[in-house]
Amino acid sequence: MSGIEVSSRFFDPILSKSAAQYEFEAVKALKAIANHSCVGSEWTGWYGWPEREGIALQAEIKAFQESCKVPYDTIVVVGIGGSYLGTKAISDLYLHSFAIALRGAGKATGLAEIVYLGQHLSEAGMLETLDYLDQRQPLVVVVSKSGTTTEPGVAFRVVKTYLEERFGKDETRSRIIAITDEKTGALRQLATAEKYKTFDVPGDVGGRFSVLTAVGLVPLTMSGIDCAALLRGADGLFRSLKDVSATHPVIQYATFRMAAFAAGKRIEILAFNEPKVAALAEWWKQLYGESEGKGGAGLFPASVCYTTDLHSLGQYVQDGARTMIETFLTIKTPMPTVSAPTRRLTVPRSAKGDPDDQLGYLEGRAVHEINEAAMTGTKMAHRDGGVPCLEIVIESLSPAHLGELLAFFEVACGVSGALLGVNPYDQPGVEAYKTNLFELLGKPR
Ligand code: PA5
Numbered sequence: 001m002s003g004i005e006v007s008s009r010f011f012d013p014i015l016s017k018s019a020a021q022y023e024f025e026a027v028k029a030l031k032a033i034a035n036h037s038c039v040g041s042e043w044t045g046w047y048g049w050p051e052r053e054g055i056a057l058q059a060e061i062k063a064f065q066e067s068c069k070v071p072y073d074t075i076v077v078v079g080i081g082g083s084y085l086g087t088k089a090i091s092d093l094y095l096h097s098f099a100i101a102l103r104g105a106g107k108a109t110g111l112a113e114i115v116y117l118g119q120h121l122s123e124a125g126m127l128e129t130l131d132y133l134d135q136r137q138p139l140v141v142v143v144s145k146s147g148t149t150t151e152p153g154v155a156f157r158v159v160k161t162y163l164e165e166r167f168g169k170d171e172t173r174s175r176i177i178a179i180t181d182e183k184t185g186a187l188r189q190l191a192t193a194e195k196y197k198t199f200d201v202p203g204d205v206g207g208r209f210s211v212l213t214a215v216g217l218v219p220l221t222m223s224g225i226d227c228a229a230l231l232r233g234a235d236g237l238f239r240s241l242k243d244v245s246a247t248h249p250v251i252q253y254a255t256f257r258m259a260a261f262a263a264g265k266r267i268e269i270l271a272f273n274e275p276k277v278a279a280l281a282e283w284w285k286q287l288y289g290e291s292e293g294k295g296g297a298g299l300f301p302a303s304v305c306y307t308t309d310l311h312s313l314g315q316y317v318q319d320g321a322r323t324m325i326e327t328f329l330t331i332k333t334p335m336p337t338v339s340a341p342t343r344r345l346t347v348p349r350s351a352k353g354d355p356d357d358q359l360g361y362l363e364g365r366a367v368h369e370i371n372e373a374a375m376t377g378t379k380m381a382h383r384d385g386g387v388p389c390l391e392i393v394i395e396s397l398s399p400a401h402l403g404e405l406l407a408f409f410e411v412a413c414g415v416s417g418a419l420l421g422v423n424p425y426d427q428p429g430v431e432a433y434k435t436n437l438f439e440l441l442g443k444p445r
Contacts, residue, residue, distance in 0.1 A: 006249040043204060057213070076133065076159060083145065090280075094111060117159055141222065145180060146181065163176070235403075
């Protein structure tokens, strides 16, 4: 059984009851994904990937990292959508928010920082990143499965030109790793012509399901993050599905969501109380939004960081249009800081004679305890205000638990898409803007 728990104690009891009617279909859908016979099965290579290929690939990437002679302290990931969101989801958890300043003060965390390009078309964003790279030793990891996406294509040209001007053509070659389709696409051709180090994006894994392939493993391993543990955690989740039943958390999550959609809910808010989880929520949004938002179906995935957003969006969630459910990500063991994982922070005791700030009742208590109490109070308030609240409970944000969570969300998304009757693995809607963009900029046909 998986270590993840899905709790419905703050959910609407009527929805909980109606979720049961989808359990049979959900188990069937899961089995169809597992044996690659579902709709869109040609894109289900991510299912069971760690055991099949991921663990061996990770060892290969690790060996490459250990033999890498290029001096680098900053990894520039050039990619958009599934080609960067998973990497950012993971690295933001493990890189200290002030890593650069700390390194300057001799308190390095041992991990190379990761910055991002190619996920927008902002001149300011690109120019400021180049300014920053001037102070750093960059290693560029360009990721594009198709190899033809405009945003990373433009950004890669910019950063490649920058590297060639700064380091010369020869050294630039050793500072670039390309991750793309094994055979096709402009990036593959360019990488072959320039003799870049390359890794393949598997043909049967779509962008938003690719975090545990070379797409995520290469930049994360080059940064020093423990990807073997991530894969072990994900592998554990896939193994737990071998004799799946309706009580499995994957089935529970998918059926609760389906019951909510069938009852007229249109938004799912992922709520978390650890700011470092923000990028993980962005990854989750892409996974569910791009997989399910088709043919008028799907819950719109949104996210909130509490308690921060209780002072902005909290009013709407409590009292606005009743079209949403809320899913709380609860992390049992906090990770206050990556630089000292066991260090805890309690509310300091006031000294004798200090003016009264009315916080005496909190003295000596862990900030995490206050954070958790705020979450429990929020779940109660939102449930009472008419927002059904689910909870996804995980033990910690360690790489192994995180790997399990990533796989959990992927599988639940596949099942949930099947219940909605959509193909979760395509994205026809994304083409509409691209067609207009190419037309407007006069791309040759
Ligand atoms: O999930 C997907 O397939 C997309 O979001 C892609 O990841 C995104 O469009 C980037 O595509 P590519 O990797 O081909 O540049």
